[in-house]
Amino acid sequence: MTEPTLFDLSSPGRKGVTFPESDVPRYDLPEAAFLRADLPMPELAEVDVVRHYMHLSKYNYSVDGGFYPLGSCTMKYNPKINEDTCRLPGFMFTHPLQPIETVQGNLLLMFEMQEWLKEISGFAAVTLQPAAGAHGEFTGVLIMRAYHKARGDDQRVKVLIPDSAHGTNPASAGMLGLQVVQIPSDLRGNVDVDALKAACDDTVFGMMLTNPNTLGLFDENIEQVVKIVHECGGLMYGDGANMNALLGIVRPGDMGFDVMHFNLHKTFAVPHGGGGPGCGPVGVSASLADYLPAPLIGILEEGNQETPPLYGYVTPKQTIGRMKSFHGHFGGGLVRAYTYIAMHGADGLRDIAENAVLNANYLKARLEKHYTIPYNRTCMHEFVMEGQFEGSDVRALDISKRLMDFNFHPPTNYFPLIVHEALMIEPTETENKDTLDAFADALIQIAEEAKSNPEVVKSAPHETPFGRMDEVKAARELVLCCWLPENYDPSDIKE
Amino acid sequence: MTYIPHAPQERDAMLAAIGIRTVDNLFDAIPAKYRFPKLNLRPALTEMEAAILLNEIAASNESTRDLVSFLGAGVYNHYIPSVVDHMIRRGEFYTAYTPYQPEISQGTLQAIFEYQSMISALTGMDVSNASHYDGATAAAEAVNMAYANFRGKRSKIVISPTVHPQYRETIRTYTQGLGLNLSGDGPDTDIDASPETLTSLIDQDTALVIVQYPDFFGRIFDYTRLIESVHALGALVCVVVNPTALAMFKTPGAMGADIVVGEGQPLGIPLWFGGPYLGFFTTKKSYVHKMAGRLVGETVDSRGQKAYVLTLTAREQHIKRERATSNICTNQGLLALASAVYMSVLGKNGLKQVANLCYQKAHYAAEQLGKMDGYKLCFSQPFFHEFTLCCPKPVVEINEHLLEHGILGGYDLGRDYPSLEDHMLIAVTEMTSKEEIDLLVEVLQEASHD
Numbered sequence: 001m002t003e004p005t006l007f008d009l010s011s012p013g014r015k016g017v018t019f020p021e022s023d024v025p026r027y028d029l030p031e032a033a034f035l036r037a038d039l040p041m042p043e044l045a046e047v048d049v050v051r052h053y054m055h056l057s058k059y060n061y062s063v064d065g066g067f068y069p070l071g072s073c074t075m076k077y078n079p080k081i082n083e084d085t086c087r088l089p090g091f092m093f094t095h096p097l098q099p100i101e102t103v104q105g106n107l108l109l110m111f112e113m114q115e116w117l118k119e120i121s122g123f124a125a126v127t128l129q130p131a132a133g134a135h136g137e138f139t140g141v142l143i144m145r146a147y148h149k150a151r152g153d154d155q156r157v158k159v160l161i162p163d164s165a166h167g168t169n170p171a172s173a174g175m176l177g178l179q180v181v182q183i184p185s186d187l188r189g190n191v192d193v194d195a196l197k198a199a200c201d202d203t204v205f206g207m208m209l210t211n212p213n214t215l216g217l218f219d220e221n222i223e224q225v226v227k228i229v230h231e232c233g234g235l236m237y238g239d240g241a242n243m244n245a246l247l248g249i250v251r252p253g254d255m256g257f258d259v260m261h262f263n264l265h266k267t268f269a270v271p272h273g274g275g276g277p278g279c280g281p282v283g284v285s286a287s288l289a290d291y292l293p294a295p296l297i298g299i300l301e302e303g304n305q306e307t308p309p310l311y312g313y314v315t316p317k318q319t320i321g322r323m324k325s326f327h328g329h330f331g332g333g334l335v336r337a338y339t340y341i342a343m344h345g346a347d348g349l350r351d352i353a354e355n356a357v358l359n360a361n362y363l364k365a366r367l368e369k370h371y372t373i374p375y376n377r378t379c380m381h382e383f384v385m386e387g388q389f390e391g392s393d394v395r396a397l398d399i400s401k402r403l404m405d406f407n408f409h410p411p412t413n414y415f416p417l418i419v420h421e422a423l424m425i426e427p428t429e430t431e432n433k434d435t436l437d438a439f440a441d442a443l444i445q446i447a448e449e450a451k452s453n454p455e456v457v458k459s460a461p462h463e464t465p466f467g468r469m470d471e472v473k474a475a476r477e478l479v480l481c482c483w484l485p486e487n488y489d490p491s492d493i494k495e
Numbered sequence: 496m497t498y499i500p501h502a503p504q505e506r507d508a509m510l511a512a513i514g515i516r517t518v519d520n521l522f523d524a525i526p527a528k529y530r531f532p533k534l535n536l537r538p539a540l541t542e543m544e545a546a547i548l549l550n551e552i553a554a555s556n557e558s559t560r561d562l563v564s565f566l567g568a569g570v571y572n573h574y575i576p577s578v579v580d581h582m583i584r585r586g587e588f589y590t591a592y593t594p595y596q597p598e599i600s601q602g603t604l605q606a607i608f609e610y611q612s613m614i615s616a617l618t619g620m621d622v623s624n625a626s627h628y629d630g631a632t633a634a635a636e637a638v639n640m641a642y643a644n645f646r647g648k649r650s651k652i653v654i655s656p657t658v659h660p661q662y663r664e665t666i667r668t669y670t671q672g673l674g675l676n677l678s679g680d681g682p683d684t685d686i687d688a689s690p691e692t693l694t695s696l697i698d699q700d701t702a703l704v705i706v707q708y709p710d711f712f713g714r715i716f717d718y719t720r721l722i723e724s725v726h727a728l729g730a731l732v733c734v735v736v737n738p739t740a741l742a743m744f745k746t747p748g749a750m751g752a753d754i755v756v757g758e759g760q761p762l763g764i765p766l767w768f769g770g771p772y773l774g775f776f777t778t779k780k781s782y783v784h785k786m787a788g789r790l791v792g793e794t795v796d797s798r799g800q801k802a803y804v805l806t807l808t809a810r811e812q813h814i815k816r817e818r819a820t821s822n823i824c825t826n827q828g829l830l831a832l833a834s835a836v837y838m839s840v841l842g843k844n845g846l847k848q849v850a851n852l853c854y855q856k857a858h859y860a861a862e863q864l865g866k867m868d869g870y871k872l873c874f875s876q877p878f879f880h881e882f883t884l885c886c887p888k889p890v891v892e893i894n895e896h897l898l899e900h901g902i903l904g905g906y907d908l909g910r911d912y913p914s915l916e917d918h919m920l921i922a923v924t925e926m927t928s929k930e931e932i933d934l935l936v937e938v939l940q941e942a943s944h945d
Contacts, residue, residue, distance in 0.1 A: 001800070002601075002605075002800050002801045002802060003601075003605060005605070005608075005609055005612070006609050006612075006613075006835075006839050007609075007612065010842075014842070015842065015844050015845070016576075016839070016840040016841060016842045016844075016845055017576040017578075017840050017841055017845050018844070018845060018848065019574070019845065019848045019849060019852055019925055020852075020925075022851070022852055022855045022856065023856075023928060023929040024855055024856050024858075024859035024929050024932075025859065026855065027854070027855055027858035027859065027862075029743070029854070030715065030877040033717065033745070034715060034717060034744055034745055034877055035743060035744060035745060036619075036741070036742075036743065036744060036745050036746055036749070039616075039617075039742055039843050039846060039847060040616045040843075041613060041616055041617070041838060041839075041842055041843040041846060042613070042838075042839050042842050042843070043842045043843050043844065044839055044840070044842055046576075046578055046840055049578060049582075049836065049839050049840045050578060050581075050582070052839075053582045053585070053588075053606070053836060054585075056601070056602035056605055056606055057582075057585045057587035057588055057602050058587065058602065059599075059600070059601035059602040059605075060587040060588060060591050060599070060600055060601070060602035060603055061591065061596070061599035061600065062586050062587045062588070062589075062590040062591040063586075063590040063591070064586030064587065064590045065586065065587060065590075068592065070592055070595075073592055075592055076498075077498050078589075078590055079496075079498060079542075081542050081545060081546060083584065083589075084546070085545070085546065085549040085550075085553075087580070087765075088549060088550060088553035088554075089553065089558055089560050090552070090553030090554050090555070090556040090558050091553050091556070091767065091768065092558075092765040092766065092767055093558035093559045093560045093572075093765065093766055094556050094558045094559065094766060094767075094768045095559055095564060095566045095570060095572065095766050095768070095903070096570060096766070096768050096769030096770075097566055097568055097570070097906060098557075098566065098903060099894070099898060099903075101898075102556065102557040102562070102898070102903070103556050103557075103768065104555055104556070105552040105553055105554070105555035105556040106556055106768045108552060108555075109552055116536060119534055119535055119536060120534060120536075122532070131628035131629065131632065131770070131771070131825075132628065132823075132824065132825040133824065133825075134812070134822045134823055134824040134825070135628060135632075135823075137822060138669075138822055142668065142671065142672070145671075145672060166813075167812040167813035167815075167816050167819075167824075168812050168813075168822045168824050170812075170816040170817035171812035171815070171816055171817060171819040171821070171822035172822040173817055174816070174817035174818060174819060174822070175639075175669075175672070175821070175822055176672030176673075177672050177673060178672075180816070180817040217524075218522075218524040218525055219524075220524050222526065223526055248531065248532070248534055249522055249525060249530065249531065250522075250525045250526070250529045250530055250531075250532070251529065251532050254529045254532065255526070255529055269498075271589045271590050271829075272589075272590070272591065272592045272593070272828075273588070273589050273591075273827075273828045273829030273830075273832075274588055274589070274591045274592070274593070274594065274600075274602075274603040274606075274828035274829055274832065275591075275592065275593035275594065275603065275625070275789070275825055275826050275828035276593075276626075276771075276825035276826045276827045276828040276829065276830075277628070277770075277771035277825065277827045277828070277829065277830060278824075278825045279771075293668070320668055320671070321664055321665075321667055321668035321671070322631075322661060322664040322665050322668055323632075323665065323668055323669075324628055324629050324631050324632050324665055324770075325569065325629050325630065325631040325659070325661040325662065325665065325758075325769070325772075326570075326629075326661070326768075326769025326770055327768065327769045327770070328769070328770060329770045329771040330767055330768040330769050330770055330771075331765060331767030331768060331770065331771065332767065332770070332771040332829070332830075333770075333771060335549070338549075339545050339549055341536070342537065342539075342540050342545050342548060342549075343496040343539060343540050343541070343542065343545045344496070344497075344539050345536050345537060345538050345539030345540075346533070346534035346535070346536045347539065348496070348497060348539045349534065349536070350531070350534075351497060351499055352499070354518045354521075355499045355501065357518070357521045357522070358506070358509055358510070358513075358518055358521065359509075361513045361521055362509040362512055362513055365512050365513045365514070366512065377524075378520075378521055378523070378524065380521075400596070401598065404596070404598060404599055409596065409599065410596055415813070429498075429499050430498050430499065430500065431500070432500040432501060432505065433501065433505040433508065433509060461598050461599075464598045464599055465598075465601070466597065466598045466599075466601055466796045466798070466800060466802050467598065467796040467797035467798045467800075468598065468796060468797045469597045469598070469794055469795075469796050469797075469802055469804045470794045470795050470796070470797075471794065471804055471806070473794045473795065474792040474793065474794035474804045474806040475792070475806050475807055477792075477793075477794075478780075478783065478792055478806070478807070479792055479793040480608075480611055480622045480623075480783070480790055480791070480792050480793075480806075481608075481611055481612045481615050481621075481622065481623070482608070482609065482612040483612070
């Protein structure tokens with residue numbers, strides 16, 4: 001049953017939170033021409049608001065509520081302690097423009113976070129400023145551009161992107177007007193080395209590569225791929241979305257990547273928040289460090305036995321500039337991730353990757369007799385299977401919807417684009433064997449239903465509070481607000 | 496501390512099912528010489544030790560709870576009702592992902608739909624998206640949208656020098672690959688000039704004009720005439736706004752703005768040393784297809800129930816790839832929720848009350864400070880809760896003295912405008928008491944006698 005909107009619930013004159021009377025003499029407002037006539041906002045009591053959001057929360061599936069194997073999104077359990085540390089008053093109530101002497105705790109935390117991410121990834125320098133993974137990608141591409149430009153290499157306009165890449169990779173390159181060249185994958189799911197060689201010349205800006213890629217496979221020719229791109233003068237961009245598989249296993253910087261973004265909201269357990277905020281620091285090799293966004297956090301005065309060092313802001317020599325206001329997603333992102341890394345240490349981080357990979361391979365072993373798994377070899381943290389069966393018109397979307405009836409969140413659908421009817425499954429390290437078995441059992445039952453009773457799959461979900469949506473109606477009528485704009489006519493809206 | 500749930504015998508059973516002896520066998524594809532590096536990190540802490548460590552780090556800051564703060568400049572110290580954090584701490588909200596599966600994500604979807612509605616109401620615009628990273632990146636996306644709107648045929652962007660300096664920097668970073676001509680805010684521009692003087696810079700090549708409301712110096716201008724003259728030349732106008740002020744002042748929508756963006760932090764989001772915050776983005780309905788970012792729309796489900804879905808996704812990166820207008824993939828979901836809870840629990844009455852308290856207290860502060868020897872208000876225009884004070888000596892020196900007395904002075908405008916090193920931007924909110932304002936006056940009086 002749909003919850004009424006806040007505007008439906010509103011009643012004129014009802015009050016929620018009120019504030020103290022003014023303690024200063026009364027000042028006249030500016031003339032009426034400067035003021036607004038009406039403020040059409042809801043009028044509700046606090047209890048109305050609480051019940052409204054409690055009702056809404058019950059309509060959400062979440063990691064706290066169950067298994068969320070959404071491939072490439074790393075929906076791991078988010079430790080509760082992080083929710084407390086990020087809300088400590090010293091973090092929550094510091095203003096970003098305070099004098100550095102008053103925020104040494106924040107700056108120390110950020111400085112150490114830079115150092116830790118460098119150590120984990122093998123890069124020479126790290127910026128914490130980017131707000132999310134895609135923002136980090138854009139930062140990385142701007143840094144690569146600045147590097148080429150400083151060398152007078154202005155003819156480099158081609159970005160090589162595998163056909164398995166995340167959509168943000170070509171979109172980030174597109175934001176700079178660069179030309180995207182798609183590189184096919186070979187039969188083992190690696191970058192096709194011959195196709196890569198053929199695309200390489202002195203117009204190559206760089207390559208954007210996710211490794212492990214979106215098939216969940218580690219590129220077996222990674223050293224060769226890096227060498228080919230470097231030999232033609234291009235730079236290697238690493239999409240760090242899948243870093244959860246690599247913690248303590250291998251460092252992208254060691255493999256020759258020049259730039260990489262981290263997704264602290266995936267790898268380091270910052271919660272996803274219903275779609276954000278993310279947190280996307282970027283690491284670079286020594287030759288790119290001068291181009292990082294400003295400011296970085298540095299030591300302004302070395303400490304000694306009695307006094308700690310003085311931390312402050314540092315501007316890289318040839319910085320690309322500022323990617324957003326202030327210093328990045330400090331409270332909600334960096335403090336949580338810092339807490340998480342501090343609780344794991346080197347061995348704990350390696351355990352994360354090992355168990356993420358173990359869980360994925362276990363699920364794959366349980367499912368490979370029941371579903372087609374193209375590129376079937378040992379996977380990393382995720383794998384991709386086909387959601388289709390010979391002689392059945394059940395599709396990946398139907399399987400996803402049917403999984404909801406078993407109280408599981410579906411895997412990622414229809415991605416990567418190189419697998420038909422793709423179902424991309426990433427269990428993460430925080431799921432136990434019982435959960436993985438129950439999920440595998442559900443998928444096996446659905447595979448059976450697809451042959452014996454396809455209607456039950458195609459009409460799913462049955463057990464959820466809402467059924468499948470009319471997405472065409474949403475896009476055609478474009479009702480984006482609790483009321484319609486004046487003189488609203490959807491046909492006015494031209495594509 | 497570990498969050499891995501496997502018991503040893505379960506792990507063995509899993510290895511056996513895969514058909515390998517040790518976990519190390521799963522990593523054979525990784526070049527041997529780089530495999531299993533020894534990471535030099537501190538030993539792992541238990542939860543208890545981590546809690547103690549983080550508490551110590553946080554306590555070594557002096558926050559706006561320890562100091563009396565007059566610092567604003569785009570980020571404001573407002574009271575956040577308790578209910579806001581209680582709602583966003585529901586695991587159902589904060590541990591969910593993007594609502595790609597609407598059947599089991601109606602909570603997030605309806606909350607965003609209502610957020611879009613309230614932001615539209617506040618700004619007086621037709622449509623809002625589901626949010627951007629912050630006010631600065633929302634402004635940069637406005638530039639991208641305007642540039643795309645004219646299909647790259649208009650390449651000039653005119654920015655008022657009184658737009659937040661960090662927003663102007665962010666716009667420059669974002670657009671450095673596009674070959675745009677950004678003008679209007681050069682080092683020699685006159686911040687005293689009326690907004691209409693920007694008109695002389697606008698021509699047939701201009702895609703967008705950006706102004707701020709209240710501007711960075713706290714002043715309120717009615718941009719109606721400016722917007723009319725920009726429209727006469729076929730260009731668009733983006734207004735960067737403070738949402739708290741919009742509970743009191745005429746909306747940019749009513750002035751005819753095409754795009755309204757802003758920093759949503761004042762709507763129930765903690766200072767958090769600069770983020771994460773919330774960039775809101777609104778426009779006219781005719782530009783909805785040009786707008787970047789997620790959008791939630793109303794529809795019905797297969798059982799005939801009203802419901803909500805992500806819509807117009809064909810504009811976004813995962814479909815359009817390199818032809819997308821933006822690469823944005825997240826929104827500030829949880830913070831959009833926080834702001835929605837804030838707006839709904841304050842409601843029409845509370846939002847007006849906060850705006851009025853800010854206005855009254857700021858005007859009291861301005862009056863008291865403006866009367867002091869050697870100090871004066873720099874501008875005579877109406878203002879909301881922030882104003883510029885001309886000081887008898889550099890703000891750096893004054894603020895050092897204030898800090899010794901437990902006061903975080905106003906923002907030093909000399910940091911961004913070298914000729915304004917004795918100009919202080921003072922912010923006052925409902926959190927500032929009369930006693931604190933009187934204390935500021937008293938300590939400043941001492942400072943000028945030093």
